Amino acid sequence: MTDTLAATLADPARRAEARARLDHLCGRGTRFLGSEYALLGGAMSWVSERNLVSAISNAGGFGVLACGAMEPARLAEEIAATQALTSRPFGVNLITMHPQLDDLVRVCLDAGVTHIVLAGGIPSSPVIRAIKDGGAKAIGFAPALVLAKRLIRSGIDALVIEGSEAGGHVGPVSLTVLAQEILPHVHDVPVFVAGGLGRGDAILSYLELGAAGAQLGTRFAASSESIAHERFKKAFIRANARDAVTSVQLDERFPVIPVRGLNNAGTSSFLQHQAETLRRFQSGELTKEAAQLDIEHFWAGSLRRAVIDGDVEHGSVMAGQSVGMITDVQPVREIIGELVDQAIDALIRQEERARYG
Known part of the structure; x- marks a missing residue:
């Protein structure tokens, strides 16, 4: 970096101008979320609980509680505990296939939760309507343009x-492609980008394509406020992007929902388990239904073993490919500040290139 550029990047007036431009690009997202920054915390089971969620919201982002398999009473406790730690808005992520989804929605509404994220499938129109009628905002995941349009109609x-x-759990299409497919054609509602994001300048590029903001999970999972075990966080620091791989399906008769996590002994054991289960099915020892259940149950409890107990060799160490950008355990406020600074630096550099070529 030249001395002139370094001085320009450090100039308070230039940074204030760039920050104003960044705020303008994020304006739709921040207005929708009610936060200072249009940065959502990804909902990660066992990780996105009261401590991390409140820390993200208190730092100006938008924390999101992961309900996962919680029962309604347990979710009510976690919402109340989070509200005791922050007065700022946060959301709750609900799994659409949860057998008590309607009750969970009611818990959120009764507690005054402002935003409900519906994940794990395409939510029904009645569920979306119940959320809106209750005074909250409904957020959904769109893995394709046709589904984005369907959700908007709902x-x-x-x-x-x-x-x-x-x-x-991931789909088959990269964010680079999804952004090109969806952002130019969806203008009715804010669209937030997610997947592999670890730097503010990368987030800026999607804002300039029309995104309203971004969602990050992996970087926050390794933050100081995350309750994840120290061995879990250290595994993130050691890892490269190529270490975060998706689970492999051995036989199309027994589907495996792709899950991205760090390659470890558990990954190898899962392949061996599939092969052994396939052998037992072919020999008539197991029915097809029993074999499928046997495969699906392999990872039961393994995420908790990794996050809470620190078994990073045999547990499921879920991580995005942005894990390669994590070099240290940082406070949430520092992570958000770093992302914002990187975006501001990129805006100043853009202006310098436009001025001088």
């Missing part, structure tokens, strides 16, 4: 488009 208030670079 009344969804905002969309998240999440690329295959993300951690946890």
